Amino acid sequence: MFTPPPSPFPSKSSELSELEMTHDTPTHANPSAFPTHSCQSKQKYTLALRWTIILVPITLIAIGVSTRLFIHPTSFDALSPNSIHEWKTWSKSLTDWSLHERHKPTENSPWLAIVPGTNASPVIKRSTLSATPAPTVPINPTLPTPFPQPYDTTLSPNFSTTSCYNFFLNMTQTDALRSCRPFSLLLTRSQAFIQNQDDINATNIDIWGTCNTDLSSSQCDLNMAWFTSSLRSSCATDLSNQNAMAVSALIGLQAFDLMRQAACSVDPVANAYCYVEAVASSDASSYYFYQLPLGQALPQITSGACNSCTKSLMSMYSAALSSANATSLTGLQATYGDAATKLNNVCGSPYAQTSTVASSSAPPSVDLTSVGGTWAVLLAVGVLSTSMSS
Structure with a gap:
């Protein structure tokens, strides 16, 4: 019987054995005897790839x-x-x-509704692309039930102290606040109020409701003063830590009376609320001025702000900063000077008085659109x- 000669090539099993022996590092080998350059290159490549x-x-x-x-x-x-x-x-x-x-914002762009500001919670502008005629001041309209209230979303327990959190829980549920319908808090802290600005007639009724409360304006002033004092004591630590909720609430409570006057100002020619006209306009320049008492710095504006309502509003602010209550209007103190300068630059001097307050202490804003x-x-x-x- 013929027996074939052995193959000149190594068998697969011997090949594998050799490979294993080649790649296995002997446990007794000296590591310094092996080159490290390839390992370093591989690590470098892996890091760069990552x-x-x-x-x-x-x-x-x-x-x-x-x-x-x-x-x-x-x-x-x-x-x-x-x-x-x-x-x-x-x-x-x-x-x-x-x-x-x-690219300009489109109708569905989420950036269209956001108005730049300095506080943690931005003011929301009605998202309209075309001018809408402002309705006249209503006569005894039927108010929505419930009426929009500040802090109408779930209150996050993002406070430094339990006492401050409990203060907000109690304040938002008490009739002393809800009956006064504070425009200064509704403007930034009421989801229902903000959403209603998509309907100019609903906004018109909401403003009427803030101007015509069951409690008198003097009683509401006393209520807000009590809340201000209570907030200072219950939220002392949070105010010291610059908690955004506590700080913005304090500014809004202190600006209650001034912003109520601002919201209730009427354009005598059109017999419409000035604020409603600002919301109805496709140019948000006039709208921005209602943010000033809340510490929201004025962005770049156009000549659309050059109207009697804005001029009257700035005169109201100037008078407030010259009054005995000026020290409590910290938000307006930080924004008025810069806003008056911008308004005079666009509309002509003296469109707004600038001598009653010092220059704005707010940090200068940077227009990022001018950067490459x-x-x-x-x-x-x-x-x-x-x-x-x-």
């Missing part, structure tokens, strides 16, 4: 967002949420590096380059 995976998505998101906010190369539109799914637009824009103006749209990209690429080279 940073790339983290930073590239962040860079793309930053580019996409910048197309909404800043002047930017047209090619960045390829990463915009509205065009990334359109292949023709996407491929064409990649080759265009000419500068492009920032590539800031986010350069920042991310710089970090990426640093991590790759380390």
Whole structure:
């Protein structure tokens, strides 16, 4: 019987044994005898890859967002949420590096409703793209039931002390506050009031309700003074820690009487509430002035603010800052000076009096729209380059 000669090639089992022996590091070997360069290179590559995976998505998101906010190369539109799914637009824009103006908000844009401010809770502007005629002051309208109230959402226990949290729970449920319908708190702390601004007639009735309460204005002034004193004692620690809820409530309570007067001011020509006219206008410039007593700094405005209502409102603010109660109007003290200067620059001097108060103590705002749209990209690429080279 013929027996075939042994194969000249090594068997698979012997191959595997050799490989295992080659790659197994002897336990008695000296580690310094092996080169470490390849291990360091592999670690470097792994670290760079990890940073790339983290930073590239962040860079793309930053580019996409910048197309909404800043002047930017047209090619960045390829990463915009509205065009990334359109292949023709996407491929064409990649080759265009000419500068492009920032995109304007659309009707469904979530940024349209947010008005810039200095407090933790921004004021919400009625999201309208076209002017709406303001209705006249109503006569004994039927008020909504329940009437919009401040702090009508779930109260978060985000306080430094239990006493402050309990104060807010009690204040928001007491008739002494609810019956006075404080415009100074409704403007920023009432979801129902803010939502009603999508209906100009509902807003008109809400303002009538804040101006015509069952309790007299003098009694409401006493109620707000009591709440102010109680808040100072119950929330002393939170005020010291600059808790946003406590600080904004204190400012709103102290500005109650002034902001009630502001909300109830009537345009004698149109026989409409000035505030309702500001809400109905497609230009929010006049609307911003109602935020000043709450410490909300005035953003850039247009000539749309140059009207009799704004002029009368600023005269009211100026008189309040010259009164005995000026020291309690901390929000207005921080915003009036800068607002008066901006209004005079746009509408002509002296449209608003500036000599009654010192210059605004609020920090200067930075108009980010004047900054190049590539800031986010350069920042991310710089970090990426640093991590790759380390």
